[in-house]
Amino acid sequence: MPVQAKQPDLNIGHRLRAVRTQERLSQRELARRSGVTNGLISQIETNHSSPSVASLKRILDAIPMSLAEFFGPDSEDRGKICFRARELLEIDPRMVFRNAPQAASIALHQVGIGPNRMLQILHERYEPGADTGMEKYSHEGEEGGFVLSGWIELTVGDEVNELGPGDAYLFDSRIPHRFRNLRDEVCVLVSACTPPSF
Amino acid sequence: MPVQAKQPDLNIGHRLRAVRTQERLSQRELARRSGVTNGLISQIETNHSSPSVASLKRILDAIPMSLAEFFGPDSEDRGKICFRARELLEIDPRMVFRNAPQAASIALHQVGIGPNRMLQILHERYEPGADTGMEKYSHEGEEGGFVLSGWIELTVGDEVNELGPGDAYLFDSRIPHRFRNLRDEVCVLVSACTPPSF
DNA sequence: TAACCCCGTTTAAAATAGTAATCAACCTTG
DNA sequence: CAAGGTTGATTACTATTTTAAACGGGGTTA
Secondary structure (H helix, E strand, O other): OOOOOOOOOOOHHHHHHHHHHHOOOOHHHHHHHHOOOHHHHHHHHOOOOOOEHHHHHHHHHOOOOOHHHHHOOOOOOOOOOEEOHHHOEEEOHHHHOOOOOEHHHEEEEEEOOOOOOOOEEEEEEEOOOOEOOOEOOOOOOEEEEEEEEOOEEEEEOOEEEEEOOOOEEEEEOOOOEEEEOOOOOOEEEEEEEEOOOO | OOOOOOOOOOOHHHHHHHHHHHOOOOHHHHHHHHOOOHHHHHHHHOOOOOOEHHHHHHHHHOOOOOHHHHHOOOOOOOOOOEEOHHHOEEEOHHHHOOOOOEHHHEEEEEEOOOOOOOOEEEEEEEOOOOEOOOEOOOOOOEEEEEEEEOOEEEEEOOEEEEEOOOOEEEEEOOOOEEEEOOOOOOEEEEEEEEOOOO
């Protein structure tokens, strides 16, 4: 039986071993939980066999970890953890919303500084009349938020809604979208996107 | 040859057909570009065969699309975008914080339902004395949040901080962490993590 | 109608993934 | 040191994927 490395670029074996050991599981224990044999896990981790996605899913389900997570990018860096209210990074809205008619009346405060994060959290404040303009489309990922006070009109694709306190949103960043404050009252919200788009 | 559906839950076939047709490619054309046979693509799309990850990768490379993208949230699915305050999904804190001494006094409301999202946004409410317990370590990704009112003690690794209104945090989910409300006042915050861990 | 070109599906053979069992090596504990 | 437990790796054997080549259908053109 010739033994040969099958997928040098797609190192499933290394990744699987990494997640398994991080979970402090033995091959046998993971095999028991996932319903495959320990031999298979050994072969996968040593790249002696390239699993079917069905098998890989069964194994990851026992972690549990999604296939998307498994194939996703390794997060690496660390940095500051806590940020005081006045430490938040103020961001110029005109740098973000290029063609916004009323960008000046938007205040953005970002949690953390590094561009190397997977998650970007913003405190956003929209004065009456504030308008981001229709953003063509940003990068892959998702964007969501939670309205704290006031009202904001959110346009995503051809869907339009006005959200109030306690309301929230979540959408695919690739769809063109726009935020507008139509009311006389300031609107405040907390948003998050992944990965950072600016 | 008995024909049977193999993976009803993990509908690779449907997904692959979706991305292929969106690329305006025929099975044969995609087969030519990826180096597999058109028959295989047909069988995968009809769920008559469950591909190895190696095969799936070869096919996706010809799109091109990463495995993470492929298994990520459906780029096509019509997820809801806006969620009214009372539509938020209430989550049982005991399901999230397994060994929490005071999990019952934590209220969690999630934006969106699907487990297939890249971004999980939560509205969290900690009663006085609430405690998540030290979470051993969750999965890869980042976690961040923004304190709206009250005070919360956040322990990440060996770093301890108490955060108040306007303060925020952001850290690597793999580091053990804990939230505790030491005060007499309710603490409310909005958090986000990527990717979803539950 | 026939001849052609594309499409997606199906079929028998070849290649490979997956199983069950065994192996040697490493800890513990007595 | 020996017994009993664990670990990860390896081996024949079986089940499944994957290939290569057909099949049947729907257009277009002559």
